[in-house]
Amino acid sequence: MKKAIVSIVMGCAVAISATAYAAGDTGNMASGEQQGADAKDSMSHGEVKKVDTAAGKLTIKHGPLKNLDMEAMTMVFKVKDPAMLSRVRLGDKIDFVAEEINGALTVTKLQKQ
Structure with missing residues (x-):
């Protein structure tokens, strides 16, 4: 029992x-x-190295991009909204979100620090 x-x-x-x-x-x-x-x-941090308004692209020296599983580096991004390019200049410190859209790394949100 x-x-x-x-x-x-x-x-x-x-x-x-x-x-x-x-x-x-x-x-x-x-x-x-x-x-x-x-x-x-979540925003990533970076520094604008080049603004190419004709191509609609930004070159950014950035820290890790957690959402894309990327380490810190300098690279070129498309921008979702061309108006973003008029808000930044060479050397600006920025916070941004980058996503892969149609196979291209694209800045979807952007603000100056």
Whole structure:
């Protein structure tokens, strides 16, 4: 009889643990999705190295781009809105969001620091 009671108690403990573990995993997935959204919207920091209004492009020396999983470097970006180019000049410190749009790295948000 004792073995049967111990078996039932242990079975319940395992079932409760498995349920709690599964609920914990679901919570992590939801927060992971939120982190992905936050990374996409989080601003990266950089310095304007060149403004090419004719081509609609900015050359930016930037820190890590978390949403694109890129390390710090200097590179050329298209801009989503050509009006962004009139707001910055060579040497300006900026905060920006870059995304891959139709295969091109594109600045979608931009503000001076």
